[in-house]
Amino acid sequence: MxxxxxxxxxxxxxxxxxxxxxxxxxxxxxxxxxxxxxxxxxxxxxxxxxxxxxxxxxxxxxxxxxxxxNQRTIETKEIRMTITIDENDFQTKIKSAIAFLTKGFHVKVSVRFRGREITHSKLGEELLDNFCEEVSHLVNSRSNPTLQGRMLSILLKP
Structure with a gap:
């Protein structure tokens, strides 16, 4: 000026x-x-x-x-589990994921492997598949499970 x-x-x-x-x-x-x-x-x-x-x-x-x-930031909530999770704890995680998805948040579901559990990555994938089936009625799109270090994670979008 x-x-x-x-x-x-x-x-x-x-x-x-x-x-x-x-x-x-x-x-x-x-x-x-x-x-x-x-x-x-x-x-x-x-x-x-x-x-x-x-x-x-x-x-x-x-x-x-x-x-x-006009900008809208999308917040991502994370839910962490291990492959040794019990059924009641699993249902609690599903309830919290449903609450997040109904509020419009993206949800990142992670399975953490400790010690030698990393050799059983198939169990982690099965756990994530079961989780996705439980919340499939609220999810429009989901990513493929990705292994990053000792964390197997998937992103669910409402």
Whole structure:
């Protein structure tokens, strides 16, 4: 804005069209109109307009605020189990997953292998398959089970 523009020439966009002017002359025109010279985009030469600086800043802030309101962050909840989980504990995990899925959260279901349990990764896959069957009526899409270190996990989306 105004003196912060470093280039020697600017492309001034006005009602009459575009013209390339020295920065000093464009700044002088803005001062005569009682407005500010604002750099709109970086190019060679930079594109500038003569506008009210306060109003321009307000419009930019308003657009940023509107775009933040339109964004929707999706939170992921995680449920952890081991392959030695008991049936009652398994049902409790399913109930919490159903609660998360009905609220619209993504659910990451993980099976953790301890010690030599990693050699029985098929048991972990079966456990995840059983889990997915129990909540299948709430799940639109699911990923394939992935093994990351000692964790086998799957992502369920409502």
């Amino acid at each position: 105004n003196e912060a523009i470093q280039s020697k020439e600017v492309r001034l966009v006005s009602e009459s069209g575009q013209q390339v002017l020295p920065t000093v002359q464009a700044l002088q025109m803005a001062i005569e109109m009682g407005l500010d010279l604002i750099q709109i985009s970086e190019s060679d030469p930079p594109v500038c307009k003569i506008l009210d600086g306060g109003k321009y800043k307000f419009e930019i802030q308003k657009k940023e605020k509107q775009s933040k309101q």
